[in-house]
């Protein structure tokens with residue numbers, strides 16, 4: 001079955017993207033950042049979908065997870081992990097048009113610790129696995145919209161090399177930890193291996209970027225008590241898993257929910273309101 005791009009409304013969609021093997025030109029976007037007056041006191045306002053009820057005592061900050069920003073593969077199963085460069089730009093333009101602020105893990109920690117919602121609509125945009133297309137296709141768009149991206153890389157298996165990581169840091173991106181070789185931290189029971197995957201990986205990334213690493217995103221989204229002793233020893237202040245919630249409990253710093261992003265603008269808008277469902281064309285495979 002062909003996957004149809006469901007975009008509607010006033011955002012121009014480049015439907016030729018699937019025929020284009022590499023992304024070389026910027027898609028035309030009708031929503032320009034300069035067209036929208038700045039409003040940094042907009043939390044919960046002007047949402048395109050009614051927001052889900054927020055549990056009392058939580059902090060609402062959608063944490064978005066991307067993997068590949070590249071032309072969609074024909075294989076439906078791996079398609080879940082791709083957002084096309086054109087769709088990614090549409091999503092970033094949407095965030096800009098709605099005056100979203102993008103943050104890095106340290107700011108996320110500070111907001112969570114303060115225990116109340118930010119005054120401005122806020123998201124954290126994350127990318128897993130250190131795929132080189134993150135550098136080639138997402139990074140230029142993030143810079144264009146003056147957004148912060150948070151890149152979780154496996155320190156020994158990063159497809160983005162050291163010089164490029166340094167270039168990204170210089171441009172304001174955050175490079176954070178996704179293990180060393182992307183092993184399942186729950187399945188791994190050998191202390192020396194856990195140390196390599198959790199403690200050494202952080203040191204390697206910090207040495208490459210010259211910046212402190214604050215958070216880990218668990219490969220496959222899981223960890224256990226044995227892994228947690230190393231997570232604490234390494235000095236992480238946040239641990240990100242996967243989930244369906246955009247709300248976070250202060251005090252819960254190590255099982256944080258991130259929401260998967262699909263190649264679908266309407267679904268993207270819903271997720272920002274806390275609505276989680278499979279978008280049209282995808283299934284719970």
Ligand SMILES: [Zn+2]
Nearest residue numbers: 128129219220
């Ligand atoms: Zn991963």
